[in-house]
Amino acid sequence: MRRIKGLNAARKALSRLAPVESYPVSASLRRRLKELFGTDEPEQAVKIIIDEVRRRGDAAIFDLTAKIDGVKLTSLEVPKKELSKAYKKVDDELTSALKLAAGRIGTFHNAQKENIWHELSAGDTGQLIRPLERVGIYVPGGTASYPSTVLMTAVPARVAGVNEVILATPPGKDGSVPPATLVAADIAVVDRVFRIGGAQAIAALAYGTESVPKVDKICGPGNIFVVLAKKLVYGAVAIDGLQGPSEVMIIADDTAKAEYCAADLLAQAEHDPLAAAILITTSRKLADEVDRELKKQMAGLSRQSIIAASLERGLIALVSSLDEAVELANIYAPEHLYLMVEDADACLKKVTNAGCVLIGDAATVALGDYIAGPSHVLPTGGTARFSSPLNITDFIKFINTIAIGEAELKRLGKAAVALAREEGLDAHAQAIERRLQSG
Numbered sequence: 001m002r003r004i005k006g007l008n009a010a011r012k013a014l015s016r017l018a019p020v021e022s023y024p025v026s027a028s029l030r031r032r033l034k035e036l037f038g039t040d041e042p043e044q045a046v047k048i049i050i051d052e053v054r055r056r057g058d059a060a061i062f063d064l065t066a067k068i069d070g071v072k073l074t075s076l077e078v079p080k081k082e083l084s085k086a087y088k089k090v091d092d093e094l095t096s097a098l099k100l101a102a103g104r105i106g107t108f109h110n111a112q113k114e115n116i117w118h119e120l121s122a123g124d125t126g127q128l129i130r131p132l133e134r135v136g137i138y139v140p141g142g143t144a145s146y147p148s149t150v151l152m153t154a155v156p157a158r159v160a161g162v163n164e165v166i167l168a169t170p171p172g173k174d175g176s177v178p179p180a181t182l183v184a185a186d187i188a189v190v191d192r193v194f195r196i197g198g199a200q201a202i203a204a205l206a207y208g209t210e211s212v213p214k215v216d217k218i219c220g221p222g223n224i225f226v227v228l229a230k231k232l233v234y235g236a237v238a239i240d241g242l243q244g245p246s247e248v249m250i251i252a253d254d255t256a257k258a259e260y261c262a263a264d265l266l267a268q269a270e271h272d273p274l275a276a277a278i279l280i281t282t283s284r285k286l287a288d289e290v291d292r293e294l295k296k297q298m299a300g301l302s303r304q305s306i307i308a309a310s311l312e313r314g315l316i317a318l319v320s321s322l323d324e325a326v327e328l329a330n331i332y333a334p335e336h337l338y339l340m341v342e343d344a345d346a347c348l349k350k351v352t353n354a355g356c357v358l359i360g361d362a363a364t365v366a367l368g369d370y371i372a373g374p375s376h377v378l379p380t381g382g383t384a385r386f387s388s389p390l391n392i393t394d395f396i397k398f399i400n401t402i403a404i405g406e407a408e409l410k411r412l413g414k415a416a417v418a419l420a421r422e423e424g425l426d427a428h429a430q431a432i433e434r435r436l437q438s439g
Helices: 007-013 027-037 042-056 058-069 080-089 092-116 147-160 179-187 198-207 224-233 258-269 284-298 304-312 322-332 344-348 365-370 406-422 426-438
Strands: 002-005 120-122 125-131 134-138 164-168 192-194 217-219 247-252 276-281 315-318 336-340 356-359 396-402
Touching (some): 002 007, 042 058, 058 198, 080 179, 092 147, 134 147, 147 179, 164 198, 198 217, 247 322, 258 284, 258 336, 276 304, 284 304, 322 344, 406 426
Parallel strands (some): 002 315, 134 164
């Protein structure tokens, strides 16, 4: 990991691009895109994929899945009976863990619902709350299984009262969906599961095909092609955000345990070569100890090459005070902010930008990823400056109501007419004046 010293150097090192633009594209990927789509630009390739799905529907999905993933599908939807059968392929301990996680996720989001689910009535105006009718959740897959993401997206949607939840996830080379993903979908009461991945899955959910229903909103993380597709279909459908590579920033003082700091940096680094692992500390001694712990703990881990690539981009910054550390956190707006300091409450009061803040030695990011309760779908790439973690408000909408009576019409009408005349909207003014005259 790089080592830097001082606020100004750290501020410069932590400046970043917009999330989608921050993905480096390898030469091999560009060659592959050129071969498949005649362009080496990911966004142009995604536009081609989206256009194909819009024009040709299911046929395009079958062709694109064979072309991109090398998987020849015979059907897109996973039959309900496969979800039931999947339990036999998953050990009881994992099933119990998924049920425990689902329960905690539901408890957290039900508490949120109780806190915010209050329809407003302010005299002659008000606000209704209505859940979305149908949402699509995207869960990465293909070479791996992410049942936790199924729970972290589908459970909040169900708590919010969404009528229909559709899951899209990439198929494996044999065309199947991992059993653990199917068990999680069943536990989370997902209505339909489709074995579709990448940009074609996003396009299918956004515009609908013969098999895949059009949804109102798409939620969930994915690779560069999923992120670009979500960006391009926004407007035809709502999206939860443009989640990129995972991030952790640890703020630590001399009371922090180096072994814990290193463990969480490694846990984040194993997600992706582009994952960000950052330590901001006031203690040179701790920085040195964390460096040693990283080397020690990395031995024997199964994803060493991915971790090594991530840590090459990682950072240890030495600053003079915790105030400077929090200032850097607010500038960087990390997905995960871990406060390993003696007076965490004092730091927490100054935090303005973060997706999730973890406090205390026991609160490892990994618990948040799987079982703590809040959704692990969090803003990345600095978008925590203006966006929130996935939660039930992603699955509801607010509808304003106006019920103006005669008395209020007389009181407000003249002012509204003045505003309409100033804007040159005579018909607006007339609509009010006719009522005033009639009254």
